[in-house]
Each structure stands twice: as C-alpha cells, then as structure tokens.
Amino acid sequence: MEVEAAGVEEEREMNNSVMCQLTDPEGTPLGPSMYLPQSAGPKELQQMVNKLLSNEEKLPYAFFISNHELVVQLGSYLQNNKVSVEKVLTIVYQAQAVFRIRPVTRCSSTITGHTEAVLSVAFSPDGRQLASGSGDTTVRLWDLNTQTPLFTCKGHKNWVLCIAWSPDGKHLVSGSKAGELQCWDPQTGKPSGNPLIGHKKWITGISWEPVHLNAPCRRFVSASKDGDARIWDASLRKCVMCLTGHTLAITCVKWGGDGVIYTGSQDCTIKMWETSQGKLIRELKGHGHWVNSLALSTEYVLRTGAYDHTCKQYSSPEEMKKVALERYKKTKGNGPERLVSGSDDFTMFLWEPSVSKQPKTRMTGHQQLVNHVYFSPDGQWIASASFDKSVKLWNGITGKFVAAFRGHVGPVYQISWSADSRLLLSGSKDSTLKIWDIRTQKLKQDLPGHADEVFAVDWSPDGEKVASGGRDRVLKLWMG
C-alpha cells in the first residue's frame, strides 16, 4: 500500500509542469513562454528549439540555466537547485558545432629541423600546410601527410618572430627581429619578392585583411616595437599606409571583420584605425599597464576565411568571398563585434568597440599578467592564459567568469581552440600541453613530451592535428 502511494505521488510530481522561456545567448526570447513538463530533458528541449527555429536539419544545442549547464531532466534540476516553480524559468540555448572534434592523445611525430628555438607555428586556413618560424632565421614548411620537412625558407637576417597565412591560403608572411617582413609562396617555398623594409625595430604581430572584404587577399598589417603599424600590399610589395600614434611598442594587431584595425600597445591604450585613409577612429583607454593580447569574437572565422570543417576547395576568389561573408555573418550574429584585451595589470576588458568607448566588462581574477586571450570559434567563450599557471574561461557575451583550469606548473604561454569550440589547448613553460574540456570544465588530456618550454601551439582548422614548438628546437605533431 505504501509503495503504491509513493508511486502515485511520484507520478503526480512528474506531471507537474514548469513555465519556461527559451532565450538565445544575446537575450532575445524565442517563442512565447510555455509550460513544459518536468520530465523534459535536453533532448526534448533540443527538438523544441529546432522546431521553433524551423531548422531544416536537426542542429545540436546546449542549454544553460543561470550559467549552469542543464544535463538532467528539468524536474531533477529543479529539485537539486530548489528553483521556485512560480517564476518563469529562463533557459538559454547555445548552438553547438555540428561536427565533433576528437581530442588528440598522442604525439605522432617529433620533427627536427630547426637549429634554434621554434618561435611561432601556424596551420594554413585549409589545414593542409604547416609553417613554423624559428630563432635560426628560417621559416620551414612541413608536409603533413608524411610528417617531414618540405621547404626551408631562408632570407631573414634575425629571428623570425611572427608568421601569418593569408585567409585564402595563397600567401605566407613572416616578420623578423630585424624589422623586415618577407612574403613566401607556400607551394614552392621561395620568397615572392624582396623583403619589405620600413619598420625600425622588431615585428610583434601580423594580421591579414579578411577575405570577405577583399578577395583575393592582398593587404596585411604589421605591428612593430617602434610604435607604428604599417599596412602593406603583397602584390605591389610596398607599404601602403603607416598608422602612427602609439607612443610605445605595439604588442598586438588585429584586422576586424568590419574593416577596422585594432592595435594594442605598451602605452596601455588600444587604438582603432580605419583602413581607407589610415585615420584613428577611436582610442580605448582603461588598462593600467601594457596591453599584451587582443582577441576578436569573429577572429577564427576571419583567419580561416571560406574554409571550414568540410574541407571544400574553392576555385574562384569571388566564390571564396561570398562563402566567407556568409560564414562571417553567421558567426557575428546580430550583435556588434566584441573585442577582449589582456594586460600586464592582471585584468582583461571586454569591449564593444563600434558601440562605445567604455569597456563593457572588466574581467578580474588572474594573479599574474595575462599573456594570451582567445575567443572560441563560435564566439561564446573567452579563454585567457596567464603567468599565474592557470587558464580561465569566461562567458563570451557578458564577460562573466565561468571556470578556472589549473594543472600547469609553469606560466601558460599560448592557447588554441578546437574548431568546434568544445576543447581548449594550452602550452606552457613547464614543457607540457594540456587539453581542457569545456563541457565538464576539467582536464581532458595531458600531452607531455617536450624537453623544454613550449612557445607556440596551433590546432589545425579541420581538427585533426595539433602542432607545437618550443625551446627544444623540435616540432611535435599530435594526433587523436
């Protein structure tokens, strides 16, 4: 009898329904508020969202109630967290990538070749080629199928500090400590022209113009320690514009999706420049010390251009431009482009630069300087690597702190996201790389093996491989 009574009670509880309102991450509600049964779980909510959005194919979604992910049925969640049934429950849905990247687990090869420390590593936007710049003044191109060296590009006079692929994958530019830039042809490994001279001190960053603004890719901007940024034309092989204004070294430069160049500098300011005349639009002040790193919410899409996980090849520049524009619009969404800056004053600021001069949020919490900040490819998360041995995860739209990843025993130098935004990779001074899972907010995989500090990491855009290089002069390729 008692068992029956208990059973009946349970049924009654299960039949209760909750008033819910589905909203998207930016806050706009989807559909009216409705009664949902408590037995509804993430699967049922997913079906509902797909129907309301009238998606043709069923896309996966993740659901968050006040920043905690919903993994169980609504009923159990309510009971655990004692949420009142009287108020309307706001459920935020987030689109997840359709494809899922497997985490890399093993080092598939260790390729020697450089005679000095490897300073920067970059995959091409289609994920087929890999380039690395090193302190032995060469840029090397590596063959990913056989995992052996392909070309050695000699020509720089001092350490190669930065390399950047054009978003259509046709050009590779590298900047050195002597202040010169060199353009290379990735198919042959030969320099395309003479070195571009103009900067007086070393190059700190290079960024290409997005392909949806101008295809085929011609212009790129380079930042230097001497305080100015220069816009170069790769086909004319000369400097088109010089953006001066910063009083100290520029540490980071990014070309935004709406045609604005953002430069962060050691004089604690971030300047926005427009690209047709080279004039200063806005100055973003707020940091108390050097601005170390900048990241844009659409950065990943701008870097990969028209290529995505389907690895389709495009024949004409116009087609590329169209596809890139579509991808850009989809990632950007309805809101303005967001910018996050990490600084030596241990804090980061989230800005909406096209809207206002004031920062949107101040993200504090790190106990040492923030070295690298990176938006996830879908723009929902921000990850920050700091010298206090931790990597912190923040909400990409509001800037609120979500989780801290601890595990490294030395300062964390660089981070990289997987293309589906579910995994985060970090490389540190303690010679290990670690992969963190965003859903469980825990360490997914530890990748030891380097003999010395890891200076540069990169995850290929197709998610298959990870490349890392550091002080021990070898390039390691990791596979799933």
Added chain:
Amino acid sequence: MPQGDYIDLHRKRNGYRHDHFERKRKKEAREVHKRSQIAQKTLGIKGKMLTKKRYAEKALMKKTLAMHEESSSRRKVDDDVQEGAVPAYLLDRDSTTRAKVLSNTVKQKRKEKAGKWEVPLPKVRPVAEDEMFRVIRSGKRKTKQWKRMITKATFVGPSFTRKPPKYERFIRPSGLRFTKAHVTHPELKCTFNLEIIGVKKNPNGPMYTSLGVITKGTVIEVNVSELGLVTPAGKVVWGKYAQVTNNPENDGCINAVLLV
C-alpha cells in the same frame, strides 16, 4: 719655468721678437722628430718607461680616432643573430631563472637503489665520534655518562617527538635543527631556499644517517616543487637530492648543490 711674470711684462712693454712666431712654429715641428730620436736612443730602464708611456699615448689616440670615425649616419641595425631566441611576447621581459627538464627518472631510481651517486664532493673529511658527540653527565651525582649531545646540524622532520627525556640517549638541540637549505643549481648558478624533506645518506656512517645529522658531504632530499620541473612523462617533480657543501655547524645555514 719662470717664477714671475717678467717675461710677460717685457712682452707687453716691448712686443715679441721679430722671428718669434716663425721659430716657435719650426720648433714645434721639430718636436716630433726630437721625441722619436730620444725614444730610439734611450736605453735601460729609462727606455722601457718611455716606451710604455708612448704606447699608452698611442692606444689612447687610436681610440679617439675610432670614436670620431663612428659616423652620425645611422645604418640599419644589423645585430648578429644571438643565442636564446624567444618569441615576441617574451622579448621585453627578463626571463626569471628556470630549471631544465629532468633527466631520465629511471636512471635516478637505479642510482638510488645502488646507494651510489656521482656527487660533487666524493671525498669528505671523516668526522670522529668525539667531535660529533659531547658527553652529557646525568644522574643525582652526575656520574652517569651514557647521554650524548650532537654538536652538528641535524634535521628531524615535522612530526618529530622526543623520546622521554629519561631514556633518550642522543640529544639533538633545537638550536642546531634546520628545516631549509640554500640549494644551488649547478648549471643555472642560481640559489633557491628550499625545504628539506629528509637526510638520505651521511658519509660518516649509517648511524648518523638514521639520526639525521647533516655534515659536509651529506646527501639530503629537498622539495623542488617551486622550480616547476616536469619529467618527460609529464609528471611534476617535487623532490630531488642535493649534497651539502659547507659545515653547517660553523655557518648557521646549510648550503647544498643540486644533483642533476
């Protein structure tokens, strides 16, 4: 040199000789040849002193000429390629001292088992027992002499409790107990203040090892977690061996060198 201004006075009143300036110019011109003649003719110690003086003058002249030759036209800075390449984000920062990754831990484990290490101080002066211990008289008439006090530095560990004083044979005075050691990394040449975990081997004998006595040449285990070392397998290293290089009872501190 004239002691007075009679020469100047004459010159003011009567002017210079008619050939004064000519003679002066020619004398100065001959000066160079005169110096060279003297330098060639002077012998002995005087000659040596003179050559030394002339050489110093020559070196100074060369330096000033080179300085003047450094033209004001700025050429493009072409530094030679230096060692120790660092990426752009580390260029303006001083890198703090860091210890390299460990060598193979398997080798280390094998060495531990054998009890032999390649240590920087292979031979140490043996310490006699009467130097190590001081006899403490006890008892009502102070005739019993079975207690000993250790006169060297010791390490006891955080959970150490004395035996009941009536039965304790070896007394370790708290003034000679140390918890930290100044450990130097032999390759980086930098010193860290690290906690001692334990005494591994005292060369004077196993009895001293078990008592925890630290003398010159003792191998101790120190806590290196603040150095941030990682093994090739990815595990974090937190203990390493170091050998003591000074006499701690004389200096009041333990200096050791890390065994890598």
